Amino acid sequence: MRLDQVTDEVLEDVIPDDDERDRLRDVFENVRRRAREAIDERGIDADVELVGSAARDTWISGDRDIDVFLLLPDDLPRDDLEETGLDVGKQVFPDGVVEYAEHPYVKGHDRGYDIDLVPCYDVESATEAKTAVDRTPFHNRYVSERLEDTDDARLLKSFTKGIGVYGSELRTRGFSGYLCELLVLHYGGFEEAIEAASDWSPQVTIDIEDHGTKEFDDPLVVVDPTDPERNVAAVLSLDNFARFVHACRRLSAEPRKSLFFESNPGTVSREELEKYIEDRQTTVVCVTFESPDVVEDQLYPQLRKTESSLVDEVERRGFEVLRSDVAADDRGLILLEFNIAEQSRVERHLGPPVHVRQHAESFRSKYADADVVGPYIDDGRYVVERQRDHPTVASFVESDDFLDIGMGKHVEEKIHEGYDVYVDDDCTRLVEEFGSVFATHISPEVVE
Amino acid sequence: MRLDQVTDEVLEDVIPDDDERDRLRDVFENVRRRAREAIDERGIDADVELVGSAARDTWISGDRDIDVFLLLPDDLPRDDLEETGLDVGKQVFPDGVVEYAEHPYVKGHDRGYDIDLVPCYDVESATEAKTAVDRTPFHNRYVSERLEDTDDARLLKSFTKGIGVYGSELRTRGFSGYLCELLVLHYGGFEEAIEAASDWSPQVTIDIEDHGTKEFDDPLVVVDPTDPERNVAAVLSLDNFARFVHACRRLSAEPRKSLFFESNPGTVSREELEKYIEDRQTTVVCVTFESPDVVEDQLYPQLRKTESSLVDEVERRGFEVLRSDVAADDRGLILLEFNIAEQSRVERHLGPPVHVRQHAESFRSKYADADVVGPYIDDGRYVVERQRDHPTVASFVESDDFLDIGMGKHVEEKIHEGYDVYVDDDCTRLVEEFGSVFATHISPEVVE
Numbered sequence: 001m002r003l004d005q006v007t008d009e010v011l012e013d014v015i016p017d018d019d020e021r022d023r024l025r026d027v028f029e030n031v032r033r034r035a036r037e038a039i040d041e042r043g044i045d046a047d048v049e050l051v052g053s054a055a056r057d058t059w060i061s062g063d064r065d066i067d068v069f070l071l072l073p074d075d076l077p078r079d080d081l082e083e084t085g086l087d088v089g090k091q092v093f094p095d096g097v098v099e100y101a102e103h104p105y106v107k108g109h110d111r112g113y114d115i116d117l118v119p120c121y122d123v124e125s126a127t128e129a130k131t132a133v134d135r136t137p138f139h140n141r142y143v144s145e146r147l148e149d150t151d152d153a154r155l156l157k158s159f160t161k162g163i164g165v166y167g168s169e170l171r172t173r174g175f176s177g178y179l180c181e182l183l184v185l186h187y188g189g190f191e192e193a194i195e196a197a198s199d200w201s202p203q204v205t206i207d208i209e210d211h212g213t214k215e216f217d218d219p220l221v222v223v224d225p226t227d228p229e230r231n232v233a234a235v236l237s238l239d240n241f242a243r244f245v246h247a248c249r250r251l252s253a254e255p256r257k258s259l260f261f262e263s264n265p266g267t268v269s270r271e272e273l274e275k276y277i278e279d280r281q282t283t284v285v286c287v288t289f290e291s292p293d294v295v296e297d298q299l300y301p302q303l304r305k306t307e308s309s310l311v312d313e314v315e316r317r318g319f320e321v322l323r324s325d326v327a328a329d330d331r332g333l334i335l336l337e338f339n340i341a342e343q344s345r346v347e348r349h350l351g352p353p354v355h356v357r358q359h360a361e362s363f364r365s366k367y368a369d370a371d372v373v374g375p376y377i378d379d380g381r382y383v384v385e386r387q388r389d390h391p392t393v394a395s396f397v398e399s400d401d402f403l404d405i406g407m408g409k410h411v412e413e414k415i416h417e418g419y420d421v422y423v424d425d426d427c428t429r430l431v432e433e434f435g436s437v438f439a440t441h442i443s444p445e446v447v448e
Numbered sequence: 449m450r451l452d453q454v455t456d457e458v459l460e461d462v463i464p465d466d467d468e469r470d471r472l473r474d475v476f477e478n479v480r481r482r483a484r485e486a487i488d489e490r491g492i493d494a495d496v497e498l499v500g501s502a503a504r505d506t507w508i509s510g511d512r513d514i515d516v517f518l519l520l521p522d523d524l525p526r527d528d529l530e531e532t533g534l535d536v537g538k539q540v541f542p543d544g545v546v547e548y549a550e551h552p553y554v555k556g557h558d559r560g561y562d563i564d565l566v567p568c569y570d571v572e573s574a575t576e577a578k579t580a581v582d583r584t585p586f587h588n589r590y591v592s593e594r595l596e597d598t599d600d601a602r603l604l605k606s607f608t609k610g611i612g613v614y615g616s617e618l619r620t621r622g623f624s625g626y627l628c629e630l631l632v633l634h635y636g637g638f639e640e641a642i643e644a645a646s647d648w649s650p651q652v653t654i655d656i657e658d659h660g661t662k663e664f665d666d667p668l669v670v671v672d673p674t675d676p677e678r679n680v681a682a683v684l685s686l687d688n689f690a691r692f693v694h695a696c697r698r699l700s701a702e703p704r705k706s707l708f709f710e711s712n713p714g715t716v717s718r719e720e721l722e723k724y725i726e727d728r729q730t731t732v733v734c735v736t737f738e739s740p741d742v743v744e745d746q747l748y749p750q751l752r753k754t755e756s757s758l759v760d761e762v763e764r765r766g767f768e769v770l771r772s773d774v775a776a777d778d779r780g781l782i783l784l785e786f787n788i789a790e791q792s793r794v795e796r797h798l799g800p801p802v803h804v805r806q807h808a809e810s811f812r813s814k815y816a817d818a819d820v821v822g823p824y825i826d827d828g829r830y831v832v833e834r835q836r837d838h839p840t841v842a843s844f845v846e847s848d849d850f851l852d853i854g855m856g857k858h859v860e861e862k863i864h865e866g867y868d869v870y871v872d873d874d875c876t877r878l879v880e881e882f883g884s885v886f887a888t889h890i891s892p893e894v895v896e
Contacts, residue, residue: 242828243802338792339791343787346730354690357646357647375894376892377894
């Protein structure tokens, strides 16, 4: 199939029909009316605005998320903003629940839709944003006024979803909807964006309004057209940047509909995991602990920091990590796969060159009577072979030395309360809970 | 004990008494007389000269080696030099055996002494040497005319012997007798040399005649007083340099007679070797093969080249070598001790960064249908995990891949004819043959 045939078919699936548009409009109008009432009752000067892909006609058919913003006066104290937001939210959605991002807001339900009712400051310009969400209405207006081919934005969103790099949460570190829209706007269409990205080499800088004022070291820099100091692609990781470049090339080379629709990683059985380890003769070590009660945007950076400290420390100790992953539900998980199971009981400890007299003599006298082999001389330096602290990774992770590595704050607290270590076949006990993590670990391939 | 008390005691052992001096003189005069006769019978214009430590009164009591040189006209063709040398040698020592260095010579015996009768060219100056031994008479004359305190030279020779760094053969890569004498001459005595060497830092340059004309990259450069282009310490290895510096400091710190007398490394029992491996949980691998029929000065560099290629290759393959050794008698031995026994069946193979389009695409397509895990993306690059060729060192050494490493020429020929591989407890079968090698391997410490 040619790419245009593929995209035509994809569009049939992702463009909402009139019924869906009417239903969404109804749901929003209902929220707006009730929010308006609640605001008026309180005598506040505020606007109610539909934002996000629903407002910009770039949502994917079947999406059931609607973002409605309450734009409140920018001289309102922060506490009042939050209180008003929650009051109005609870009046609109008596059964709504309070969610937390930078500040709390109410999430309600109506006819199958999830509606986030979010208070923000009605500031003069995006650069004057006082909270993270104050820029959203500006993004909304910027794109609404300029983006003509909203279907191409739908294609790019579907494509990033299909290849697993959609989402600007810190768990995913991918492409936001707004970023997809700006790329289509900048390159003049979906196919043009795909073609351009196939040749991306970090750092790529896109500055539609030609007004950027800051240096970034992210692989992709898309200067926010509504705020010259902000990179819209700041959270995009180098690996997701590369996955996107790779997938763009593959889409051009072999256009397929499947690249536009997410495939579930599925799960693995205990037997499959056992066979994987047995075939590869690697050593798999899992560490689990109770998840701290923080939002994912806090949790994932902490998990990754802990993972990366652990990888650095065990590699420093001579255990080569093939791959590692993190995940969290009620429990946090760090999964590591190693090239070797065990090292000898001794480790070489390199001393100074013998000719550096003062250092050399203190090294020599420190080890002269110690329970080591050496000091002997190798390559002009003193060397001793001393007892290795941990011949296995499990021995390290089960010891207090593990607690000394750098960890994310809340993760550290939980790990200090207690944690479990699973090695090789023990890990199969985690398959029910973390099946999709193991499935992804076992098959880490990029799209073909 | 103070150092001077120690050296006094050492000197009692190493200075030859009058009987020994007379006996050596007798033996030499007898050789000279018979050599003179043989030369005169042939009507050759040649001198007979006693050289080496016997000539310079720097030999250690008990040494039974005498070097006698035949100085032949320097216009003699090389073949005639060799022929005359052997003819004269065989007439002097009808039971003598022919030995080979750069050229052949005869070794004879008389009243417990080994006498090397070596032909050389009687050149104008050491710089005009045509063979490696032509410089020897110049060294002899230089030292004989200048070295007053020959006992201090005896002390330094004994000390380098005692700490295992005496000998300029390529097997040892240590200090020659001539080098010891020049150091005493330069520093003005044994204690002065010890004190100076305690602060040596490579590169150390000593140029007694202040006439050196060449750059060297050896740790110790002692410009030959009889040849400005030659470094007398050229064969001294960095490790023996460092061992000497270390031992000089230890001698000053704790003067002891034991440092002047070689201790036999002894041997190990099978049980001791087994216990060593068991305690350390290391992996010991030995490779043996028939020794090629070449002199040690050829054999040892070849053994070390083979050892070093092997170490590099297995370390490149992820097997960390703790220590390695070589040895040879009828069979050559390479002994390696490893930190790990085995690696997983897979190895990470890093591809290019995804953004380097042409390389990236050919890497990707090469592995797209291969039996590997991946390509996946890590740190912006393609990575695959492919089958590891050799999960153990034994698997590598037993395969033809071993035969592809760089080896010394004659060693390579013998290894290609056949070799044996011993792992861990198997190595105990080599204890009878290579006991002292294992003994040194198990206790590699420098003097305390």
